[in-house]
């Protein structure tokens with residue numbers, strides 16, 4: 290198990306979040322076999338830059354000046370972008386990669402046979418308007434170079450999988466990693482937990498006197514698949 294800190298968004302990442310995360314994991318008794326590695330590490334940046342260069346050379350990566358509102362206005366769906374930027378040789382901070390359309394299928398370790406469209410709201414952004422590398426790009430490059438064979442993550446990211454499968458293949462990965470998308474612990478109204486909404490995190494449970502075993506048992510109980518009704 291590799292501990293990778295996904296701090297590709299330089300504005301939202303803070304050393305204190307990083308430290309708190311490592312401390313909570315240690316408290317829970319989590320011991321990684323390797324890492325922590327970070328997406329802000331020099332070798333990571335070098336790998337993203339090289340992958341972008343390769344995509345540019347293949348004519349797949351392009352600068353895009355579509356704004357979020359342009360995208361929303363036209364309710365853009367499928368590959369490309371509303372401004373037809375791939376043909377315009379722009380040099381903006383936003384870079385997208387043309388992965389094509391269609392869909393990709395995989396056998397999810399938790400969910401079973403799964404599939405979805407590669408391009409939902411346009412081509413995959415690989416750098417955002419502030420020049421940050423994007424999650425959907427970094428994880429594919431990292432999984433490839435770090436030999437990750439099993440990706441375990443929340444079901445909220447299942448929709449990102451088809452584009453990531455396609456990108457991995459374009460970047461030369463012969464066989465994709467296996468994916469396991471697990472359910473999330475949600476609020477009673479079905480929304481995701483969030484710090485800003487005042488939801489409890491490991492830190493608060495710990496402050497309230499919970500032991501690591503209590504936290505792990507509560508998480509396991511909450512994540513059990515729904516039981517079939519008793520006869």
Ligand SMILES: [Zn+2]
Pocket residue numbers: 352353354355370371372373374375
């Ligand atoms: Zn565009």
